[in-house]
Amino acid sequence: MTSAPPSAAPARRRRVVPSVLGILAVLILLLIVFWSWDWFVPIIERQASAALQRRVTIAHLHVRLGKVTxxxxxxxxxDQPKGFESETAPFAEARHLTVSVDAWRYIWHRTLALPLIALDAPSADILRRADGTNNYTFGSSSGGTASSGNGGGLPEISVLQITDGHAHVRDVKLRADMHIAMHTVDPKGDDRGQIIADAEGRYAGQPINGHFVGGALLGVMDARPYPIDLTVHNGPTLASLKGTLDDPMKFAGAKLALHFSGPDMALLLPLTGIPIPHTPAYNITGNLDYTRNLIQFTDFRGRMGSSDIGGTIRVNPHESVPRVDADLRSRQVDLADLGGFIGAHPESKQAAAKADSQNPSLLPNTPIDVPKLRSVNAHLLYHGDHIENKRTPLDNIDADIAIEDGAIDVRHLNFAVGSGTLASGMSLQPADQGFSTKAHVDFARLDLADIMKKTTNSAARGIIGGHFTLTSRGRSMAELMANGDGGLTMALDQGGNMSALVPDVLGLEFGNAILTALGLPSNTDINCFIADMPLRNGVATTRTLMLDTKEARTRGEGTIDFRRNTIDYALTTRSQHFTVLSVPGAIHISGPIKSPSILPGAEVLGRTAAAVGLGILMPPAALLPTIQFGVGDKGACARLVAAANDNPAAGIAPGSLTGARPAHSSANGRHPQVKPTPGKHAGAASPADVRAAWAAKTQKNTH
Structure with a gap:
């Protein structure tokens, strides 16, 4: 067998090597010519779909290699996640998504740094349904978190750019449907740039538009203050927030100026999450700060209706039911501005007059909203230095009210009235039909002269003392009275002029009609007035109602039905002395409580008819039916006060808070200012002192 010469093998190898190298060169050239990064798109799609738990598609992939890739x-x-396939818009999309990676830094320092993330025309469709399900919650992912090589965490991102961004946000629970447009402004110098967003649509069923200017999105991760400037119009409500967040990621606090204005604070519920009673128009500015556990609105001041308002509100939103602590104060307050706290609704004068005419009750019949009360626990302290209200001329107001698990505890609601005090307390516990309620009101030495002077500049005078108690169940103030048990026990001492008092207290037209019907002289002084009226199942009856003057004594009997809002009452007047030409007897007040009619009783009609008939037949005899011989009992006031003290309809003797002057009265005869203590009758005289004062007064009247 013939073998190749030794030099033939190397020659063949020398011919093969160039061939292989040529083939590799061709392959490399072909790879360069035909290379496409799109080959990696399926891998990226699978990884992204698994991480986001919804299908992700990408049209093309571009990579520019370098030190920064x-x-x-x-x-x-x-795509939309499972269960939201019926939505026509995708969950999210973007025309381009660009990410720059500092490859050199990662190779040498194992630190993942992203100099740029840029989103071109990104959009998102955000939805939460009525049942609480949403398309923006992501479950756990099998993929790992990007690591920086130093223990994990977020990568270092230098710039985040958004161009022509858009989001459609819908929340059925919040009745929200908004479109939000956003874009970023590139950094300049030390400024890391800004993000600007504009929202428009509906929120809480009201039109909304807002404008937001903030620092760069990545700036929230910096340790330096992050600036924000936000303005929101939600229906008629305006809210603005401007200032800085000290360190948003660490909840280190804020220096923000917050401004609210609108026609009714109750409309703030969707923006704050805190139920607030109805109020008149308001305009308030203060400082907003926060920590991890507390949001504070401090040193705020402004107007609410015709009243000024200021103070501090603290909210802990992290409890299962948010807790609110408010310490509020007014220098000048109109009680009408606080009507929402008892169920009234602020309206224009015309609308208020129409609503009042349609409400048969004297009290607000708007139901107290139990669900809203259960959504917050609150403690409210409120003090009004001076009250401005012609119908209720009280001097100041001091309140301490707590709401816990839907129950309302009015620890005290006190008003200064001259040298006296109108003090009240109430407990409302949620029940099947609204609230189970216990309430009391104490009238402590109320100076009628001071009240009437402030309202009418009249000469009426008198000192009022007594109590009102109520145990009931209902949904509104009107229902509570209509279903209530309790009573009113009240006495008026040192009374003033009837012609000044009655028309001013009852209303000019109605009061003058009462005076005329009773036949009382236009200028007669009140010796005393006593009312002791039990309330049973919404109907007030009369144990005692007596008005004693120098000329006559008027007694009342009948009922006031708060269930039907009607009155059926009779007032009978008898002369104190032998008189001639006196027709008065009984008159009847009946009909709706708000607008009753006044009719003469049978006795008055009979006397008048007899006088007319006798005058025709025998003129001198016409005087006979008009003669009264007088009641002649000078001790009636003392006996009735004693009876009211022994068995008061209110359940509390009026002696503790009547008009007897304390021994330490000032030299000028005025009472010292009384500052009530919650749960106690401040400055109260003993029943024995009161009885002694009434006895002395009665004895004086008999001489």
Missing amino acids: TVTLDDVHV
């Missing part, structure tokens, strides 16, 4: 994804499309 840039990756760009074209036409990124993220």
Whole structure:
């Protein structure tokens, strides 16, 4: 067998090597010519779909290699998650998504740094349904978290750019449907840039538009203050927030100026999450600060209706039911502005007059909203230095009210009235039909002269003392009275002029009609007035109602039905002395409580008819039916006060808070200012002192 010469093998190898190298060169050339980063798109789609738990598609992938490598994804499309396939819009999409990676830094320092993330025309469709399900909650992912090589955490991102961004946000629970447009402004110098967003649509069923200017999105991770400037119009409500967040990621606090204005604070519920009673128009500015556990609105001041308002509100939103502590104060307050706290609704004068005419009750019949009360626990302290209200001329107001698990505890609601005090307390516990309620009101030495002077500049005078108690169940103030048990026990001492008092207290037309019907002289002084009226199942009856003057004594009997809002009452007047030409007897007041009619009784009609008939037949005899011989009992006031003290309809003797002057009265005869203590009758005289004072007064009247 013939073998190749030794030099033939190397020659063949020398011929093969160039061939292989040529083939490799061709392959490399072909790879360069035909290389496409799109080959990696399926891998990226699978990884992204698994991480987001919804299908992700990418049209193209571009990579520019270098010390800083840039990756760009074209036409990124993220489908809706399972259960939301019926939505026509995708969950998210972007025309381009560009990410720059500092490859050199990662190779040498194992630190993941992203100099740039840029989103071109990104959009998102955000939805929460009525049952609480949503399309923006992501479950756990099998993929790992990007690591920086130093223990994990977020990568270091230098710039985040958004161009022509858009989001459609819908929340059925919040009745929200908004479109939000956003974009970023590139950094300049030390400024890391800004993000600007504009929202428009509906929120809480009201039109909303808002404008937000903030620092760069990545600035929230900095340790330096993050600036924000936000203005929101939600229906008629305006809210603005401007200032800085000290360190948003660590909840280190804020220096923010917060401004609210609108026609009714109750409309703030969707923006604050805190139920507030109805109020008149308001305009308030203060400082907003926060920690991890507390949001504070401090040193705020402004107007609410015709009243000024200021103070501090603290909210802990992290409890299962948010807790609110408010310490509020007014220098000048109109009680009408606080009507929402008892169920009234602020309206224009015309609308208020129409609503009042349609409400048969004297009290507000708007139901107290139990669900809203259960959504917050609160403690309110409120003090009004001076009250301005012609119908209720009280001097100041001091309140301490707590709400816990839907129950309302009015620890005290006190008003200064001259040298006296109108003190009240109430407990409302949620029940099947609204609230189970216990309430009391104490009238402590109320100076009628001071009240009437402030309202009418009249000469009426008198000192009022007594109590009102109520145990009931209902949904509104009107229902509570209509279903209530309790009573009113009240006495008026040192009374003033009837012609000044009655028309001013009852209303000019109605009061003058009462005076005329009773036949009382236009200028007669009140010796005393006593009312002791039990309330049973919403109907007030009369144990005692007596008005004693120098000329006559008027007694009342009948009922006031708060269930039907009607009155059926009779007032009978008898002369104190032998008189001639006196027709008065009984008159009847009946009909709706708000607008009753006044009719003469049978006795008055009979006397008048007899006088007319006798005058025709025998003129001198016409005087006979008009003669009264007088009641002649000078001790009636003392006996009735004693009876009211022994068995008061209110359940509390009026002696503790009547008009007897204390021994330490000032030299000028005025009472010293009384500052009530919650749960006690401040400055109260003993029943024995009161009885002695009434006895002395009665004895004086008999001489």
